[in-house]
Amino acid sequence: MTPDIPSRLPSVTATAYLTPLREGGSLPGLMEADDLGTYVVKFTGAGQGPRALVAEIIVGEIAHAIGVRTPALALAEVDVEIGRREPYDEVQDLLVASAGTNLAVDFLPGAIGYDRAIMVPAADAARIVWLDAFVANVDRSARNTNLLIWHRDLWAIDHGACLRFHHAWGDVDAFARSPYRHDDHVLRGLGDPRAVHEELSTLVTAELLTAVLALVPDAWLAPDPNRPDPRAPETAEAARDAYARYLIARLAASEAWLS
Ligand SMILES: Nc1ncnc2c1ncn2[C@@H]1O[C@H](COP(=O)(O)OP(=O)(O)OP(=O)(O)O)[C@@H](O)[C@H]1O
Ligand SMILES: [Mg+2]
Structure with a gap:
């Protein structure tokens, strides 16, 4: 489901x-x-x-x-x-x-930027670190946390720098197996992504990815005329298939990025 x-x-x-x-x-x-x-x-x-x-x-x-x-x-x-x-x-x-x-x-009105002095539940931290390692998010450092506190809860924003494979469309396995720099993550040590891996990885199904990819406008998936790339998928549908392939391969290679 x-x-x-x-x-x-x-x-x-x-x-x-x-x-x-x-x-x-x-x-x-x-x-x-x-x-x-x-x-x-x-x-x-x-x-x-x-x-x-x-x-x-x-x-x-x-x-x-x-x-x-x-x-x-x-x-x-x-x-x-x-x-x-x-x-x-x-x-x-x-x-x-x-x-x-x-x-x-x-817009989350009144939200403030997260910093490590603010206590957050270990379960929230673990989920965010797991997500970031899975999608190779480089934008969650102490200097640029891209985490907000709103209504006392931790909220994740700014995912534009994830999925870097779509800038070059290189080898699927190379992306899937690339390690994640856990030391650079602002939530390092505050929640263990391995503790939530079993639960979260079963939620990221091919069906889920198909539903998510269907939400992306075709125009943003078509080849970008301002950034010619001979390896980029030629149609929006081909791009959706490619995103699903890279993400499913990465999910299967979790030992490479979980710790
Ligand atoms: N939904 C939101 N609610 C409240 N504030 C937000 C929201 N989204 C962004 N902001 C504020 O605007 C700033 C810039 O947003 P965001 O980080 O998404 O932009 P960006 O251009 O992708 O940033 P970066 O320079 O990190 O790549 C955030 O750091 C945050 O302070
Ligand atoms: Mg930002």
Whole structure:
């Protein structure tokens, strides 16, 4: 049984650009939408390109399925006029280049950044470390934790740097067996990923991955004209198959990345 994965991500239309989140390297923006929600919008036109948004969806939805708290995701339609109205060139250029569908991450108002002085349950830490090792997340260091405390709970954000194989589409086994640098993880020693491996690995089924991959817009999976790569899958469907292959192979090679 696949956990509660919807058949598509909710779609909202952005109504206003509030402010850039300057601590984020990709210049995400806080936006209001027509469902009266406030979202952190990550843009297709950012330097990291649409692949970062693909990683956000795949890893964010796997996180959700294995019990890691992460803000809900949606697709946000951004009209080019909202960009044209922006006074700052940097923001205007980004919004105009991103007209169309972008990724909306539910904004957690009042959340603060996690640091190791804050006590967190070992079970939460173990799940997050397990997830990060599985998807090869390099963005959970002490300097850039990408973890928030909200309503006293630990929330994981910013999964755009995971799944690095999609920048080169190299050997599946080489990715599957690549070790994980546990020493660099901000939660190192606070929860044991081996203790949750049996439970979590059984949740990450081929069926789950199919459901998660179906949520990614075709346009973000098609070859990126700005980054020609002869090894990249030629169609969105081929890309979905490839992501599933790399992830299933990595799951099967857990001894390489669990510790
Ligand atoms: N859903 C959210 N709710 C509240 N604050 C958020 C949320 N998402 C992001 N932020 C804030 O915005 C910052 C930038 O977001 P994020 O880390 O996702 O962007 P990025 O451009 O991918 O960053 P990085 O420079 O780490 O690659 C976060 O560090 C956090 O302070
Ligand atoms: Mg970040």
